[in-house]
Amino acid sequence: MVTAPQEAQSNAVPAAPEPIDFTWRSSDGLQLYGQDWRPTDTAAGNTKPPILCLPGLSRNSRDFNDIAQFLQSKHYRVVALDYRGRGKSDWDKDWRNYALPVEENDIALAIEELGLGRFAVLGTSRGGLHALAMTFRFPADRMAGVIFNDIGPHIEMKAIHRIAATLGRNMKTNSMEEVARNLERTIGQQFPSFGRKEWLKLAGQLASEHDSEFVMDYDPALAHQLASLDDATPAPDLWPLYERLTDRPILILHGEHSDLLSHETCVRMLQMHPNAQLQTIQGQGHAPVLWESDTHEAIGSFLKRL
Numbered sequence: 062m063v064t065a066p067q068e069a070q071s072n073a074v075p076a077a078p079e080p081i082d083f084t085w086r087s088s089d090g091l092q093l094y095g096q097d098w099r100p101t102d103t104a105a106g107n108t109k110p111p112i113l114c115l116p117g118l119s120r121n122s123r124d125f126n127d128i129a130q131f132l133q134s135k136h137y138r139v140v141a142l143d144y145r146g147r148g149k150s151d152w153d154k155d156w157r158n159y160a161l162p163v164e165e166n167d168i169a170l171a172i173e174e175l176g177l178g179r180f181a182v183l184g185t186s187r188g189g190l191h192a193l194a195m196t197f198r199f200p201a202d203r204m205a206g207v208i209f210n211d212i213g214p215h216i217e218m219k220a221i222h223r224i225a226a227t228l229g230r231n232m233k234t235n236s237m238e239e240v241a242r243n244l245e246r247t248i249g250q251q252f253p254s255f256g257r258k259e260w261l262k263l264a265g266q267l268a269s270e271h272d273s274e275f276v277m278d279y280d281p282a283l284a285h286q287l288a289s290l291d292d293a294t295p296a297p298d299l300w301p302l303y304e305r306l307t308d309r310p311i312l313i314l315h316g317e318h319s320d321l322l323s324h325e326t327c328v329r330m331l332q333m334h335p336n337a338q339l340q341t342i343q344g345q346g347h348a349p350v351l352w353e354s355d356t357h358e359a360i361g362s363f364l365k366r367l
Contacts, residue, residue, distance in 0.1 A: 077101045077133045085174040087145060087167050089158075094149035095171060096122045098129045098139040107136055110205050110367055111180045114141035115168065115188025117348055118286075119228060119279040121148030123266040124185060124351070131357040137364065142171055146280035156282035161187075165194055179203055181367055183360070185210040186321070186348050196305040205367045208312045208360060211319050211348040213326045214299035220321035220347060221287065229284030234275045240264035251318045251346020263350065303333065310336040312363040314356065318346035338363060 080096040087093055100107060112132055114125040122141035129139040143150040144164050153159060168191060172180070182204060184192040189212030195204055231243045241260035244267070252259070268275050311334060315327050331337050340359045342349040349356065 091151040102136040111138040117186035193302040201309040214303040225287035229281035254344035
């Protein structure tokens with residue numbers, strides 16, 4: 062029997078300061094946005110590394126609200142970023158700049174702006190790809206560990222085709238209920254345990270109200286990034302990047318019903334890495350929503366090792 066995700070009980074997490082909104086400038090002048098959850102304990106002896114949260118392709122920093130509040134209560138600082146063209150960050154006039162190398166530079170500038178020394182990364186989907194590439198900039202004494210949320214060095218193309226078919230479509234609706242119904246139609250098979258409450262919550266993370274309409278919070282021009290992909294497009298070999306992470310611990314979060322991260326890829330990731338853990342999230346697909354207490358505890362236990 063599949064049950065709805067059990068969210069962390071509100072009385073289990075003490076009251077904590079609200080996240081601080083911040084902005085920084087990209088090298089080409091865009092104003093980019095992020096959220097900063099400061100730990101409840103700011104004592105000088107707190108040596109826990111900050112957690113840098115990087116969202117998926119069309120997602121934003123709101124995806125990390127629940128896990129950030131949990132980690133904040135455990136005395137971690139948590140920072141989540143909106144890439145250019147997503148969330149509250151400026152849109153780029155040239156859609157070709159919605160590319161991994163450009164975003165990686167934006168991320169590096171945010172790390173510098175925030176003064177993050179030693180930190181860990183929680184990367185959902187595209188955010189995990191950024192973590193792989195960040196090994197060239199940040200060795201283990203800077204990027205101390207990585208949590209891959211349903212992403213790995215091999216991506217199933219069927220998932221890319223699915224995402225490409227929906228990206229940039231149904232951008233505006235008349236209600237949050239309609240946003241929720243659209244989500245259920247497109248990814249309902251991957252989240253069989255979700256009911257109306259869960260779909261509405263997810264809709265609230267992806268869309269917001271503007272001039273009496275409910276709009277998906279990303280630039281629809283982002284769809285151009287996937288428009289030219291087909292089955293003949295060679296997949297990049299990301300396994301060498303993954304090998305560069307074998308000098309620091311990693312945690313793999315795998316949605317049970319994911320069509321993007323396969324079980325076979327998870328097995329290979331464990332075999333190649335001497336200090337890797339796998340947590341399968343039941344009843345969810347791509348990408349796990351990071352709401353439920355079991356996932357919070359798994360992430361918290363992993364971070365203790367750092």
